[in-house]
Amino acid sequence: MSRWSAETQNRARAIVAQYPECRSAVMPLLYLAMLEEGHVSNEGMREVAEWTGLTPAQVQAVASFYTMFKRRAPGRYLISLCASISCHLLGAAEVLAAIEEETGVVAGETGDDGLFGVERVECIGACGGAVALQVNYELVEGVTPDKARELCRWLREEQPEVIRSDVLQERFGGQRSFEWGAGEKEGSVAPVPGFGPYGSAAGEPV
Amino acid sequence: MSGQILTSRLQIGDGHTLERYEATGGYQTLRQVLSERQPADIVAEVKAANLRGRGGAGFPAGVKWGFLAEAEPRYLVVNGDESEPGSFKDRQLLERDPHQLVEGIAITAYALGVHHAFVYVRGEYARSARRLQRAVDEARGAGYLGDDVLGSGFDLEVTVHLGAGAYICGEETALLNSLEGRRGEPRLRPPYPAVAGLYARPTIVNNVETISTIPWILRNGGSAYDAIGPEGSRGTRIFSLSGHVKRPGNYELVMGNTWRHLIYEIGGGVREDRALKAWIPGGASAPWLVPEYLDEPVTIDDAERLGTMLGSGSVVVMDETTNVVGAALSIMRFFAHESCGQCTPCREGTAWMERILERIFSGAGRPADLDLLLDIGDNISPGLAWPPAMTTICPLGPSAVSPVVSIMRHFRAEVEAMVNGGGGV
Numbered sequence: 001m002s003r004w005s006a007e008t009q010n011r012a013r014a015i016v017a018q019y020p021e022c023r024s025a026v027m028p029l030l031y032l033a034m035l036e037e038g039h040v041s042n043e044g045m046r047e048v049a050e051w052t053g054l055t056p057a058q059v060q061a062v063a064s065f066y067t068m069f070k071r072r073a074p075g076r077y078l079i080s081l082c083a084s085i086s087c088h089l090l091g092a093a094e095v096l097a098a099i100e101e102e103t104g105v106v107a108g109e110t111g112d113d114g115l116f117g118v119e120r121v122e123c124i125g126a127c128g129g130a131v132a133l134q135v136n137y138e139l140v141e142g143v144t145p146d147k148a149r150e151l152c153r154w155l156r157e158e159q160p161e162v163i164r165s166d167v168l169q170e171r172f173g174g175q176r177s178f179e180w181g182a183g184e185k186e187g188s189v190a191p192v193p194g195f196g197p198y199g200s201a202a203g204e205p206v
Numbered sequence: 207m208s209g210q211i212l213t214s215r216l217q218i219g220d221g222h223t224l225e226r227y228e229a230t231g232g233y234q235t236l237r238q239v240l241s242e243r244q245p246a247d248i249v250a251e252v253k254a255a256n257l258r259g260r261g262g263a264g265f266p267a268g269v270k271w272g273f274l275a276e277a278e279p280r281y282l283v284v285n286g287d288e289s290e291p292g293s294f295k296d297r298q299l300l301e302r303d304p305h306q307l308v309e310g311i312a313i314t315a316y317a318l319g320v321h322h323a324f325v326y327v328r329g330e331y332a333r334s335a336r337r338l339q340r341a342v343d344e345a346r347g348a349g350y351l352g353d354d355v356l357g358s359g360f361d362l363e364v365t366v367h368l369g370a371g372a373y374i375c376g377e378e379t380a381l382l383n384s385l386e387g388r389r390g391e392p393r394l395r396p397p398y399p400a401v402a403g404l405y406a407r408p409t410i411v412n413n414v415e416t417i418s419t420i421p422w423i424l425r426n427g428g429s430a431y432d433a434i435g436p437e438g439s440r441g442t443r444i445f446s447l448s449g450h451v452k453r454p455g456n457y458e459l460v461m462g463n464t465w466r467h468l469i470y471e472i473g474g475g476v477r478e479d480r481a482l483k484a485w486i487p488g489g490a491s492a493p494w495l496v497p498e499y500l501d502e503p504v505t506i507d508d509a510e511r512l513g514t515m516l517g518s519g520s521v522v523v524m525d526e527t528t529n530v531v532g533a534a535l536s537i538m539r540f541f542a543h544e545s546c547g548q549c550t551p552c553r554e555g556t557a558w559m560e561r562i563l564e565r566i567f568s569g570a571g572r573p574a575d576l577d578l579l580l581d582i583g584d585n586i587s588p589g590l591a592w593p594p595a596m597t598t599i600c601p602l603g604p605s606a607v608s609p610v611v612s613i614m615r616h617f618r619a620e621v622e623a624m625v626n627g628g629g630g631v
Contacts (some may be wrong), residue, residue, distance in 0.1 A: 020322065021387075023387035025387065028368065062387060066329075066371050068371035085490055086292060086448040086522055088532070088536040113303050125331065127448035127449075137329070137332045180301065180303070181219045193330070193332035195335045195336060195368055195562050200336060
């Protein structure tokens with residue numbers, strides 16, 4: 001008997017059907033488990049094991065390998081600041097210090113009220129727009145310490161349901177790796193990538 | 207020299223839509239290939255193009271395709287796990303011209319007798335994956351994918367699969383393990399994926415940029431592609447410029463011009479007109495180059511002659527203010543974090559090198575640390591040469607040695623001064 005909601009089970013069924021072998025659905029189903037519960041729980045891994053015909057231990061072996069599967073709820077808004085070489089060269093340390101100060105949360109931690117999680121991550125593929133960060137895996141490029149503070153304040157005050165790269169970039173971004181072209185209406189609804197099968201939703205136009 | 211093979215739609219605001227793609231000649235090549243060309247003929251065309259893979263290793267794509275074993279089913283996997291520090295070209299191709307990739311997938315799958323293709327997109331590229339998924343859905347709706355593609359009798363499904371934060375999954379066998387729902391640990395080879403890849407079936411793994419080039423090659427002919435650029439580095443490739451450069455970005459270029467041209471003409475030179483200290487020529491894995499090499503040609507083979515590589519085409523510029531130990535530490539932290547942990551020299555060595563660089567940077571370095579760093583590096587990559595000898599299953603470990611060898615080769619006095627003078631902070 002699945003513990004997941006009917007909607008989540010429908011999504012799970014559609015995901016499993018995409019693969020020749022159901023084991024391949026482990027990673028997308030772990031995202032789904034995070035969306036359902038806010039983090040990857042033991043129950044969630046048992047559930048994924050049932051969907052894929054694996055043991056819970058095999059699912060845990062996968063879940064523990066990848067940084068984006070969080071065993072503890074990372075906070076409503078997970079701020080991931082890139083510290084790899086190009087962002088390092090252009091001042092990632094100063095931007096991180098501004099975020100830590102504004103949110104009161106140090107990198108690697110989640111605040112007591114559960115609003116913010118802050119983490120220092122490796123390259124997120126936005127080197128031409130360094131310094132770059134993501135909020136719930138929605139990208140902002142060309143971030144300065146001041147803009148990062150504004151972003152944190154805006155998140156606290158507005159508490160948007162859907163986080164969208166295009167909105168963040170417009171308000172808080174600067175230099176981009178390349179022109180993004182037409183805007184995107186979809187974004188993420190949780191600290192899970194906003195991608196159709198698990199976490200995306202359409203928000204208001206920019 | 208600039209080229210417009212891959213990037214012709216990247217300036218068009220809605221270049222990612224099916225409507226715009228079709229209006230600019232999109233899917234005409236697929237239509238023509240399905241009705242007029244035999245699969246073997248397409249493989250021969252790509253072989254003739256001498257297109258070398260754009261993911262980093264530079265292996266000729268057509269030759270790789272020739273290794274694909276006969277057994278069925280067989281798979282095509284497109285590597286969109288772009289995670290090499292300095293690289294952001296595949297992100298632009300995915301977001302700004304996803305249909306070009308989809309058409310490339312359809313042509314390649316037809317050529318290889320594949321009926322199910324996968325695109326592995328890194329988990330952090332949510333926006334890119336949404337764009338690609340929409341392109342796949344649009345293409346299916348228009349008959350370019352799915353059952354009986356354009357009435358040809360050829361069937362093709364495409365699945366977009368998201369990773370979850372692991373650089374190592376860019377290594378093709380780690381990617382296949384990840385796609386099978388396993389830890390992203392590289393496999394021992396042989397067998398190669400072309401013989402036993404996804405689900406132990408014959409599988410071709412190619413980079414996003416490589417597959418995005420296929421429609422042009424089939425439209426214009428392999429010999430036309432082979433006529434562009436110097437021997438061994440045919441065609442164009444996208445260079446990602448970042449770091450202390452005035453005009454960072456992606457630039458599609460014909461190879462063979464000099465590093466000076468790339469950094470100063472294309473990139474606009476060093477920010478605030480400062481002096482150039484060093485640059486990374488091919489992503490964080492590549493040994494660094496210094497200004498005495500500015501007039502060397504930018505080709506795959508010339509980079510190898512200088513003991514480095516073009517890798518994924520990502521160039522990171524460092525100006526005179528750069529603390530080289532700090533830069534090497536940032537790169538080492540990356541590799542220590544991303545080591546999958548399978549092989550002892552890499553798992554232990556990267557962590558130790560990170561700690562030693564950290565203490566040098568913080569002012570607690572010891573004179574013996576310089577040779578200790580090189581000794582640890584030598585245990586991962588005996589001889590400290592490039593291309594590297596390896597004590598590990600995959601090249602991640604040897605790549606981690608690159609920043610250490612680079613600062614010792616070019617800036618040893620500066621590192622010694624930091625050990626003796628209190629660090630870099």
